[in-house]
Amino acid sequence: MILVIGGGPAGRFAAVRLGNAGREVLLVEKGAIGGQCLNYGCMAVCALNDAARHMQRNREFAAAGILDGAPEIHFPALLGGMDRVQEKIRAVLDQETKNAGVEILYGSTARLDGRKVFIDGEEVEAEAVVIATGSVPAVPVVEGISLPGVYTAHTLPRMETLPGDLVIVGGGVQAAEFAYIFSMLGSRVTVLARSAFLKGLDPRLRRLALKELKDVDIKECAALNGVNGNERVESVSYGGNESETCRADAVLLAAGLVPNAAMIEGVEKGLKGEVRVNDRMETSVKGVYAAGDVTGGPFLTPVARLQGVVAAENILGIDRRFDPAAVPQSISLANELAFCTAGDDDGVEFSVPAPAGPGSFWSVPSGDTGIGKIRVDRESGEVRGVWAASPGAGIIATYMADAIRHRRTVHDLDGLLDVHPIPDGVHGLIGYAASWLRDHPKE
Incomplete structure (x- = not known):
């Protein structure tokens, strides 16, 4: 039996490749199939961005006299509808994976210690292991970070109402995407970027991004110092030695991802906790492979899928290497x-x-x-x-x-x-x- 830990893009593609090759595969998934991409990342952004673009276009048409007024967003209905579509996609992925001959064990926790594997605390034998435990949102350690009203992409579906004043913490792609979404949906959005906003992006693309985010208050070199409030978020403090404050009904942490590897021991890891692999996706332990976000950036679904396939094919005895060159x-x-x-x-x-x-x-x-x-x-x-x-x-x-x-x-x-x-x-x-x-x- 080959054990795959995690049902996101990397784990699922590895499992399906192995299953289609006739191997016995057990896929252990603690939560929902689809991983970061389907449940909290790409698909959630697609759903919300579609609504945001629709609202922007409607306002433009109304301003041009083509539409008689612009509609208002019903935020709880938007999140509810998004969840129903995600559930349908989950069902498709579940069936697709099982059709490949893969057994899926939901709601269980797998732990690895070197070559020993434990499922819900019980040791199991596995011919090979693929670690595909993904990533989790990076959460800054500051006062008030646990107050009600502080969200990550993982907890965003629990947001009950559209915030009047939303502070987004982060200066990269995720922060930019959520800033556009919420500004178009009707929130007053402030972005706190620790350094430069969208740094490293081609200057012309960055100028276009800033134009599309013209209604967003972007503050650069503005590290989050703390979240303030009594029973829930009321404001945030940011900046250097002379900290400034801005109002917030909600805070969305969008400062990137970190590898989800706390349950993985006995293999070599990097400084950020990522599981180190070679270009065959082999870890430092023979017979143990890793793929996807748990191996470190760039935290992209196509990269995770390809790494999962590379790991699976090397388990099958096919010499295949992962070459990360020219990733769009x-x-x-x-x-x-x-x-x-x-x-x-x-x-x-x-x-x-x-x-x-x-x-x-x-x-x-x-x-x-x-x-x-x-x-x-x-x-x-x-x-x-x-x-x-x-x-x-x-x-x-x-x-x-x-x-x-x-x-x-x-x-x-x-x-x-x-x-x-x-x-x-x-x-x-x-x-x-x-x-x-x-x-x-x-x-």
Whole structure:
């Protein structure tokens, strides 16, 4: 029997791969199948972002006289509807996993100590183990952090009413996505970023993000010092030695994730508690593998899925390695802001405003259709980076990331025929870049 601990993307993909290969697999899941992505992360953001974009568009239509007034959001109904859809997806994943021949044990806790495995305190024998226990929200240790009204993505579904004043703690992707959502739903949102907000993001994408978050009060270099209140949250304190205070009906902690590895002992770990693995997803203990968020960042579902498959195939005796090069990412605001690079800054850059198309036609008056940008190697024409902001930027970034990994050139892709209309500017840049490189050979 092969034991998989955790039913998120990494564990489920590992279990299904092993089950489809005819192996006996037991998947232990303490909570709900689907892990961080389905229950608290990607799908929750999709659900709430859909509603936020709808509210934004309705207001724009009302301002243009196309609609007679804009509707109000019914926040409890939104969360309730989100949960019902998530439950349906859980049922699909459960059946899909069982159809692969995997036995799922819900509501139980698995613990590992080196090569010894315990389920609900009882030791069990396993031919191999895949640790896929995921991650949990990072919670700062400050006074008042346990007050009612302080939420993480895991506890957000318990929020009973839409906050009038919401403070979001964090300066990365998650903080930006929730800031957009709640500002569009009607909250007054303040973001406290410990350092710079969306630091490391391409400057043009960052400017677009800030434009889409124009109604959000973003405070940089503003570390959370404490949460204040009696029976529930009333305000937060932030800043340096001279701490400032701002009002808050609720606080949402969105300062990232940390590996969920407290129940894992006897294997080598890193400084942040992550389980260390090699490129076969093997831990320091023979026969014990790990995949997904528990191995450390970048905490992305596609990465976790691939790592789960790599672990499973090595258990099956197939030599497969995990290569994390050119991983596409995106931020969901009014547009998708997607990007992927080869990890260097060399090359010639080409950029253009994104054209109007599905989801962006009505953004033309405000100039918010987005951008397309690529970086190309000056000599070979290899694609070295892509940045896109549009309603479907994540799709173009996915395929351009594959081009980066396989060292495809703009000459290879020249003549690409797109589906028209398509609201992204990247596809048009490919042919232009190929022509420019032919007309301007490197001396």
